[in-house]
Amino acid sequence: GAVVSQHPSWVICKSGTSVKIECRSLDFQATTMFWYRQFPKQSLMLMATSNEGSKATYEQGVEKDKFLINHASLTLSTLTVTSAHPEDSSFYICSAETGTSYNEQFFGPGTRLTVL
Amino acid sequence: DQQVKQNSPSLSVQEGRISILNCDYTNSMFDYFLWYKKYPAEGPTFLISISSIKDKNEDGRFTVFLNKSAKHLSLHIVPSQPGDSAVYFCAASANTDKLIFGTGTRLQVFP
Numbered sequence: 001g002a003v004v005s006q007h008p009s010w011v012i013c014k015s016g017t018s019v020k021i022e023c024r025s026l027d028f029q030a031t032t033m034f035w036y037r038q039f040p041k042q043s044l045m046l047m048a049t050s051n052e053g054s055k056a057t058y059e060q061g062v063e064k065d066k067f068l069i070n071h072a073s074l075t076l077s078t079l080t081v082t083s084a085h086p087e088d089s090s091f092y093i094c095s096a097e098t099g100t101s102y103n104e105q106f107f108g109p110g111t112r113l114t115v116l
Numbered sequence: 117d118q119q120v121k122q123n124s125p126s127l128s129v130q131e132g133r134i135s136i137l138n139c140d141y142t143n144s145m146f147d148y149f150l151w152y153k154k155y156p157a158e159g160p161t162f163l164i165s166i167s168s169i170k171d172k173n174e175d176g177r178f179t180v181f182l183n184k185s186a187k188h189l190s191l192h193i194v195p196s197q198p199g200d201s202a203v204y205f206c207a208a209s210a211n212t213d214k215l216i217f218g219t220g221t222r223l224q225v226f227p
Binding site for chain 2: 038044046091093095105106107109110112
């Protein structure tokens with residue numbers, strides 16, 4: 001089955017630094033990828049929708065200048081958390097749509113970000 | 117290795133009937149299971165959850181059953197309504213760690 005990978009799986013950084021998280025579809029091309037932030041009690045918040053070759057669509061309340069998304073190819077989307085602060089510490093999860101008739105969505109394993 | 121599996125990519129059910137969505141998992145450390153519902157162009161929204169200490173949780177038309185010995189859970193929707201048409205994801209976590217999602221089942225409820 002289709003696989004979506006994320007790198008790194010976990011990262012610890014100092015406050016004020018920037019962190020890049022990669023999301024890759026390993027065996028299919030994904031025209032659309034999604035970025036989520038996981039909050040306590042397993043609630044999931046959609047941050048943005050990333051379309052290859054175009055600007056990401058951000059959900060209301062998500063700072064586009066802080067969470068930079070680049071969908072450079074059909075298999076890669078990146079999320080850069082700029083000037084990270086402790087409150088940005090969370091799990092960040094990406095998913096990718098296959099674009100087939102079922103348009104299945106596959107989730108990545110998540111990236112745990114800890115900002116000190 | 118897919119730790120959470122939804123083997124049926126799609127399901128069609130007549131309005132008023134019961135919809136049963138299935139999910140299997142392989143990791144015996146999972147202790148919390150959730151179902152999410154997703155409409156097109158939107159993120160998944162939380163629907164119902166169950167802890168591993170229970171075998172059933174009910175919320176209105178939605179009931180989740182957990183069979184730990186079989187590592188299987190199911191979501192029952194009764195009666196099904198056209199507004200239930202969406203993609204349903206099951207997810208699992210161990211010790212409140214990150215969520216592991218299944219691949220989703222597209223439910224279509226027709227009149």
